[in-house]
Amino acid sequence: MTLGSPDQFALLPYGDRFFGGAALARSRSYPSDSESDLYIPFEPNDYRPPLSSVAVRLQDPFLRCDRNLGWNIDWAVAFIVDRLEQNWADAAEKLKNIRIRAATLERDGLVQEIPYRIFNKLDEVLFAGHLKNAVFLDFHTLGTDVSGATYTHRLGPNPEVKRISIVLNLDALEYAKAKDIVAVLIHHMIHAYLLVACGAQKEDEVDYGRLDHGVHFGKIMFTIKKLSAVHGRELSPLNYGHGSSNVRYVAEEHYSPRRREVIEREDRERWYCSHCHSIVQGPSESEVQKWYGKVCKPLFDQPKCVREPEVQTYNERRHELETRRRARLRPSAKSVEFMYKDKPVLVDGDKIEEFLSVVRAFEKAGSRFLKVHKEVSEDTFVRFLEFLHTGSYRPDPRPFAAAAAGLGIERRGPPIIKPQATASEACVLTDVKFAKLGTLMGFEDCKSYALDRMNAYGILNEDPVAVFNEIYKGYEPDSDLKDWARKFLVRAPNTSNPEYHTSSISLTTIEPPNLIKLESQQSSHRMRFLDAIESSGALENDVNKARAELKAAGWYSWSTFLPHEPPRLLTERSMSYSAHPLALGRRSPLLLGRASTPDPWRSVHDLTNQLSSLDIDRLHDLEREKERDRERVEKLRDYERAKYSDIEHEKLRKLRREKEWELEREKDKVRRLEREKEKVKETHAQLQATAAIEALFGRSRHGGFVGDYE
Incomplete structure (x- = not known):
């Protein structure tokens, strides 16, 4: 033609x-x-x-x-x-x-x-x-x-x-x-x-x-x-x-x-x-x-931006949204659009075919347009697009799972809290946000995938309090996320049992459960965790349930906190005071007024023998008692919090004051023991110094060593 x-x-x-x-x-x-x-x-x-x-x-x-x-x-x-x-x-x-x-x-x-x-x-x-x-x-x-x-x-x-x-x-x-x-x-x-x-x-x-x-x-x-x-x-x-x-x-x-x-x-x-x-x-x-x-009628119910010749799409290579001309994309009849903050994001229809819950959401809407919930952040939405295009989303969970496997930690169930890495990616926090997207949008595929990832890490190097805040903030938490949070609180490692499950809590584990780690005085997350409990009634309720489960397993009994080995005795080096002799030109205040002693040399030996047989034992006892008192003070706080967690706030404040007074008395007792210990140390040092000076100058045993000083 x-x-x-x-x-x-x-x-x-x-x-x-x-x-x-x-x-x-x-x-x-x-x-x-x-x-x-x-x-x-x-x-x-x-x-x-x-x-x-x-x-x-x-x-x-x-x-x-x-x-x-x-x-x-x-x-x-x-x-x-x-x-x-x-x-x-x-x-x-x-x-x-x-x-x-x-x-x-x-x-x-x-x-x-x-x-x-x-x-x-x-x-x-x-x-x-x-x-x-x-x-x-x-x-x-x-x-x-x-x-x-x-x-x-x-x-x-x-x-x-x-x-x-x-x-x-x-x-x-x-x-x-x-x-x-x-x-x-x-x-x-x-x-x-x-x-x-x-x-x-x-x-x-x-x-x-x-x-x-x-x-x-x-x-x-x-x-x-x-x-x-x-x-x-x-x-x-x-x-x-x-x-x-x-x-x-x-x-x-x-x-x-x-x-x-x-x-x-x-x-x-x-x-x-x-x-x-x-x-x-x-x-x-x-x-x-x-x-x-299917394609044209829904346009009247959408923002005017859907009428424009350009639309946003997901770029797999750069992992971001980009603007493209609709004329160069697949026809509208073969694609769907997510309305995110009144902006259309086009996705090929074959990308959602494998995710039945996403397909059902569009069928329920009766349109090729689906509005994204306002509480979904842009990072989470972009990860959702990545999930549709690749079947997964960042960050990659495999390095964390490999690290847990290297430590011999079971990777079925919530992870174990480990020291926070300086450059650790917030994988679990990302998963929680993704699971919440699934809950808000009705995408069961997304929620189940996120929960599977949350139970496959083995260890947790990120901030656990941020994870709890994300689960319990805003509205009634999802029941599956709450169940995961309770299991996370009672999770304790048991490397000796490869068939370990989160509900099997044993006192033979090497580390305490995550809840006890979070509530420990040494925990860097303790104060923020207590603030999170105070700001969320749902979290407080789940923490109480976790405490009850741990208490039933024996974690909050006094026998649990007693040392399984006898306290370490002080070594000879730690008991030696030769490194702290008195100056030769300094008079010992303990020797003043002892000129009438008939046998100074014998007195020194007698005092030395008496010190070695009585005072050293007493010093050891004071050290052990001080250590036990310190542990008792620390454990008493945890015991008091676990025992009275379910009592009304007014009564709890009254009991807390009584416990604080009791703790103050325990502290006073510890301080008295420390002062007594210092006195014994000083006496021992003075006696050793006197004996050393007397031996150095070779004075007569009947002489006036003391007299010369007078």
């Missing part, structure tokens, strides 16, 4: 009239098509009235109009269909008058002037006037197998034309009736409207449908056909192809399989124009209606 060179478009003979240029002789003006449907009949002596100013503009190759409504193609269809349905009776009446006028022009022998005379009227009635000055209309010989061609901006046969070009086939319409010409013109005006609404077609946007004969074209076409039947016969020639019996075209046999291949190849090469063959077969009316109800 050859469209001819641009030079052939200059002048086309039709009787004594010429079409294709603006140099037409005019003797007087003609009523505009925007006025009432009036027609001035031909005057005698072969006088022809000139074309109207509207027709002149339609043939002006130098008129520029780059109108682009900035809509996506789905909204372009929805807008026109809704507008016609809202003004159904009035539009039907006006369309009837346009058809009558076309028939009048046919009777007067002005068949080829029909498109120019009715174009603006059709534009106002059917396309809301959006095509005004945006289309260049012309005739040309194109062969008998097409009704015409619609060209995108600047790419029509005439290189001087910068607008959309509609070229009607002179051969196919030579013997056509008025209704055929009206139908063919409306057909190409639908293509032109989609170009005006969505912008010029590009080579990589052919499948978008501007110049195609798919569901978008079909919905507008079927709506106009239905409109035309309101006040008379349906405009039957209006179809995907021009199949009227009054339109002369090559027989069906002309389109052999080989010929079809040639046509399809030529159509692909000419991506910039429509290919309106007589054999075009589009989707059925039922298919079009089903598509319109």
Whole structure:
């Protein structure tokens, strides 16, 4: 099929009239098509009235109009269909008058002037006037197998034309009736409207449908056909192809399989124009209606941003949202959109097919749009998109599971609290947020996957209080997350039992359960954990249940906190005071007033023997008693908190004051023991110093060692 060179478009003979240029002789003006449907009949002596100013503009190759409504193609269809349905009776009446006028022009022998005379009227009635000055209309010989061609901006046969070009086939319409010409013109005006609404077609946007004969074209076409039947016969020639019996075209046999291949190849090469063959077969009316109800109708209930030609999508390589043109993505019918903070995010439909709960959520919504809950953060939503595209989400849990396996820790159930790493990623916190997304959106696939990850780490290096705050903040926590939190609190490692479960709590474990770690005085999370309990009644209730479970297992009994080994005795080095002798020139205050002692040397030895047999033992006892008292003070606090956790707050404060007084008395006792210990140490040191000085100077045992000092 050859469209001819641009030079052939200059002048086309039709009787004594010429079409294709603006140099037409005019003797007087003609009523505009925007006025009432009036027609001035031909005057005698072969006088022809000139074309109207509207027709002149339609043939002006130098008129520029780059109108682009900035809509996506789905909204372009929805807008026109809704507008016609809202003004159904009035539009039907006006369309009837346009058809009558076309028939009048046919009777007067002005068949080829029909498109120019009715174009603006059709534009106002059917396309809301959006095509005004945006289309260049012309005739040309194109062969008998097409009704015409619609060209995108600047790419029509005439290189001087910068607008959309509609070229009607002179051969196919030579013997056509008025209704055929009206139908063919409306057909190409639908293509032109989609170009005006969505912008010029590009080579990589052919499948978008501007110049195609798919569901978008079909919905507008079927709506106009239905409109035309309101006040008379349906405009039957209006179809995907021009199949009227009054339109002369090559027989069906002309389109052999080989010929079809040639046509399809030529159509692909000419991506910039429509290919309106007589054999075009589009989707059925039922298919079009089903598509319109799924894709276009929901647009009226969504924010205006869904009407724009751009949409956000997930970039797998960069793990972020990016903005892309809808014309280069999959068709809307094969995709879904998540409305996140009133912004659409498009996802291919096949990405959600494996996740039944997500599919059911869209089916329940009855739309291809699904609103994301307002409490879902952007990071969590992006991880959800990553989950749909890859089946997982960051961070990767495998390094943490490998670390637990290296420590011999069972990886079934909640993890064990370990010292926090400086650069540890918050994996469990991420999982909690993802599970909450599943709860908020009804995505069971997401929640179950997150819980599986939370039970597979083995160890927890991140902040456990942040995990609890995330689970219990805002609203009633999910029951599965609460169950996990209780199991986490009572979780204790048991590396000797490979079949360990979180409900099996044994006193033979190497480390205490997570709850005792969090409540320990040495824990860096203790104060924040107690604040979290105070701010959440649900967390307080679950902590009380965990304490009761641990108490039943024996973790809060006094025997549990007693040392299993005898206290370590002080070594000789720790008991040696030779490193702290008295200065030789310093008088011992303990020796003052002892000049009358008959045997100073013997007294020193007796005191030394007495100290080694009594005071050293006493010192050991004081050390052990001090250590036990310190442990008792620490354990008493934990015991008091566990024992009275369920008592009313007023009574609990009273008991707490009593315990604080008791603790103060214990502290006073410890301080007294420390002072007594210091006195014994000082006495021992003085005696050793005296013996050393006496041996150094070699004085007589009966001499006046003490006297010399006097």
